Amino acid sequence: MKRRKLSKDTKAEIVKRFVSGERSIDIAKDLNCGKTTVYRIVREAGIQPSSLERERTGRGQGVKRFNERETQEVIAEYQAGGTCKSIATKYECCGRTIANTLNRNGIELRNRGAVWNEVPEETQQEIVRKYQEGSSIQSLHKEHNLTTRNVSRILLANGLKIRHRMAKAERHWNWKGGRLLQNQGYIQCLVRRNDPLFCMANCSGYVLEHRLVMARHLGRPLESWESVHHIDGDRTNNHIDNLQLRSGKHGSGVSCRCRECGSKNIEFEELD
Numbered sequence: 001m002k003r004r005k006l007s008k009d010t011k012a013e014i015v016k017r018f019v020s021g022e023r024s025i026d027i028a029k030d031l032n033c034g035k036t037t038v039y040r041i042v043r044e045a046g047i048q049p050s051s052l053e054r055e056r057t058g059r060g061q062g063v064k065r066f067n068e069r070e071t072q073e074v075i076a077e078y079q080a081g082g083t084c085k086s087i088a089t090k091y092e093c094c095g096r097t098i099a100n101t102l103n104r105n106g107i108e109l110r111n112r113g114a115v116w117n118e119v120p121e122e123t124q125q126e127i128v129r130k131y132q133e134g135s136s137i138q139s140l141h142k143e144h145n146l147t148t149r150n151v152s153r154i155l156l157a158n159g160l161k162i163r164h165r166m167a168k169a170e171r172h173w174n175w176k177g178g179r180l181l182q183n184q185g186y187i188q189c190l191v192r193r194n195d196p197l198f199c200m201a202n203c204s205g206y207v208l209e210h211r212l213v214m215a216r217h218l219g220r221p222l223e224s225w226e227s228v229h230h231i232d233g234d235r236t237n238n239h240i241d242n243l244q245l246r247s248g249k250h251g252s253g254v255s256c257r258c259r260e261c262g263s264k265n266i267e268f269e270e271l272d
Helices: 008-020 024-030 035-044 049-057 068-079 084-091 095-104 112-118 121-132 137-144 148-157 209-218
Strands: 179-181 187-190 206-208 226-230 243-247
Touching (some): 024 035, 035 049, 068 084, 068 095, 137 148
Antiparallel strands (some): 226 243
């Protein structure tokens, strides 16, 4: 795979932001490159990323020692429901350091597998309510300072079924309203399974918009041998006034229309 070529200004910006304390993953997202690319550019500038990150966090330079005030704060936060991991993030150390500090002060560590049982009933009911309203397990875990596993256990214990982890439709971060532009210039629309016209959808649940508009106008699904023609040639102009229902391919040049009233709401029947 070819490496992406970055300009000198971009490389200088990467080094400057990394040295100032920004995380490599944030820099990579902003500049549309990989995290490994950020590390490579920093090394090329003569800086060792691992050494710089240890200086920021204090990790790798001996075990962090808490003074009496900090020790009491750690104990209070843990007894209030905080986890070793969340407390360690706050004090820029590892979770084992927090656990050892608690043990030295006679604090019994919670059983990680059963911590959800210790969550107050009011909090559990709030988690259940918000999940039913559409909140994700990830957002609930951050809001209530619980692991995602414990949030899931609370929901299951209250008789809820866990939603599929992959966000779909309106809940997906890249949702574009259910309309996609094909390479051929046609627009596709997402159709729900309970829609009467879902039988026209492909394996991904999408239907060509011009066929969908005509089908809704007629009030029935289109047959496989029926085609829809754009009068002005613009494949994105799917207004019903710009569409013609045809039998067979467009090349036949036949438009289906009632001779008496001009209606396009017609059907084909075989002759006896």
